[in-house]
Amino acid sequence: MSLLPFFPGFLYVCPNLPGLCGVYWCKPARLTPPETPRRSYRVRKMNNRGRTPGSAGRTVRPSVQQNGLTMRKRDMTPTRNTNLVPNASFIGDRFLGVRLDQDELDHANHLMTSKLYNKENLNNSISEPNSPEKKNVESEALKQMMRHKSAGALTDADDGDRILCYKKNLAPPPAIGYINQVLYSTNSVINPASSVKKSTRHVKETASKVLDGPGLTKDLYSRHLDWGCHNWVAVALGHELYLWNTETCVIKNFFEDNAPTSEGMITSVRWSQEGRYISLGYASGAVKIYDPNRPKTTEYVRELRTLRVGGASRCASIAWKKQGVMTCGYKSGDIVNHDVRVAQHVVSSWGGDNGHSRDITALEWSSDENMCVSASSDRTAKVWDGRHTRGDGVVQDPEPLFTIDEHTGQVRTAQFCSFRDGILATAGGINDGTVRLWDVKRQCQKIRELNVCETGGVGGIVFNRPYSEMLTASDDGFLRIFRFNANYKLSHEIQASNEPIMDLVGSPYDEVLIGDMEETLKVFQLFTVDKSTNILDRTAPKNVGLNVR
Known part of the structure; x- marks a missing residue:
């Protein structure tokens, strides 16, 4: 083969x-063609240089001792740490990163081209390749990349940048006929906030201060207390008058056992609006004006003047105007306006056939002093025109603007609302126990009738501006707070005394004072306002302009 x-x-x-x-x-x-000489061949060739005789022919594979194990170079994960790999400049392969998110690469590219890596921030000097300036720039870039990743790529704005800027008239108008897809509406039908119950404020139901008032007259139709604008309280105890400073707790006897007894008992007390003078009404019908700032060197030196009206008896109510006009109500049903600045002090009167037939129980001026309301034991309340107090040719005994005659009992008190212009409140006495609200701007139209006390009458009304509330004191010893909303709801009911409350006065701030038939005086902090939302001037000087001596 x-x-x-x-x-x-x-x-x-x-x-x-x-x-x-x-x-x-x-x-x-x-x-296939032969392989291109690999890099490992060159590595072995270079490692064999300078080898001792007898070792030729043996190939020594580079290895590294790590964690007690001998590992070959090709068995190790590529790393950039040159401390673990000797001759790292000649050993290793390419490092291919895993691109997990294209947005992260875009953000990194943005940082590389942004102001963090501009020529001014980079330090390319050979002598200081790792200078603090360069490290700070790299650290800031790394922080932004980590923040971008942790924030879920919501925004790439720098710290301090305004990401929300509300401006007017920047949104383009929608096309004609475009219908919005409503996800949320402020309509009360779908408003989620309408179902959230508003938190109610806390009311202190216990008295903050309690004082004894021996000799406090047990008369439901007299005014024994008044709280001045300078935080001085005037208390009439029989023939004596005491002044009490609620801040310093100083109590002074105004007459110091020299009270005049010829005029009888004190039936009404009232501070002037600026708090400089105090007026006292007596059972004899006389009205005396005193200046507490004047030093007392001799008897009755503080008395400025005495006002008398012929045929008048028992002045049980007094109201002041800012212009120095004092309005007094008498037992006969007459109402007289006195100008204390002139010798002929009687400027006008409201009475006669158009006035009340029985004693006046309350007098109050509106905040603008255009109207004055009077309450009487004849079961009526009348609203008078405030312009009939000037005495410049005005007809005497004019007709009242409005007459309220719906009460079934004596009208014990009346008060204008301090936070709603034109709202008038009248309270009934025994056998009535109601508070009726009227709108004098609408021909005295009745707004609401509130049943306050079923076993007696209402002795006082105080309005609170910060909370828009009305406080009442009644013969059953309760203080009741009504909110001035659509329903005039009763919000709080506090038992302040076991006896009928005769007097209720409010302070210039957030406190009220009551006087009851137990001959005690109690102070309640019912209208304390949060300091963060306080609209009252608590820092105003309370005793400036009044120095009782």
Whole structure:
């Protein structure tokens, strides 16, 4: 058998060739070109330099001792830490990062091209490649990248940037016929805030101060207390007058056992609006004006003048105007306006056939001093025109603007609302126990009737501006707070005394004072305002202009 060319990948049988009998497999020849010399060959070549004789022919694979194990270079995860790999400048392969999020790459590119890596911030000097300036720039860029990732890529704004800026008239108008897809509306039907219950304020139901008032007259139709604008309280105890400073707790007897007894008992007490003078009404009908600032060197030196009206008896109510006009109500039902600045002090009167037929129980001026309301035991309340107090040719005994005659009992008190212009409140006495609200701007139209006390009358009314509330004191010893809303709801009910409350006065701030038939005086802090939302001037001087001596 002649020699035949061997083709790789075929099986040959040689039975006739001596020494070659058998079956042979021809290995396929390599069809691909030889590999390019790898880098490891160059590494071995360089490592063999300077090797001692006898070690030629052996290939020493670079290895690293880590955690007690010998690991080859190709078995290790690529790292940039040059401390673990000797000759790291010649060993290693390319490091391919995993692109998890394209947004992160875009943000990194933005940081690289932003002001953090401009030419002014980068330090490219060879002497200081890792200067603090460069490290700070890199640290700031890293913080922004981490913040961008942790924030869920909500915004790429820098710290301090305004991401929300509300401006007017910047939104383009919608197209004609466009219908908004409403997800939230301020309509009360779907307003989620309408179902949230508003928190109610806390009211202190116990008295903050309690004082004894021996000799306090048990008369439901006299005014024994008044709280001045300078925080001085005047208390009439029989024939004596006491002044009490609620801040310093100083109590002084105004007359010091020299009270005049010829005029009888004190039936009414009232401070002037500026708090400089105090007027006292007596059972004899006389009205005396005193100046507490004047030094007392001799008897009655503080008395400025005495006002008398012929045929008048028992002055049970007094009201002051800012212009020095004092309005007094008498037992006969007459109402007289006195100008204390002139010798002929009587300037006008409201009475006669158009006035009241029985004693006057309350007098109050409106905040603008255009109207004055009077309450009487004849079961009526009348509203008078305030212009009829000048005495310049005005007709005497004019007709009242309005007459309220719906009460079933005596009208014990009346008060204008301090926070709603034109609202008038009148309270009934025994056998009535109601408070009726009127709108004097609408021909004295009745707004609401509130049943306050079922076993007696209402002795006092105080309005509170910060909370828009009305406080009442009644013969059953309760203080009741009504909110001035659509329903005039009763919000709080406090048992202040076990006896009927005769007097109720309010302070210039957040306190009220009551006087009851137990001959006690009690101070309640019912209208304390939160300091964060306080609209009252608590820092105003309370005792300026009044120095009782």
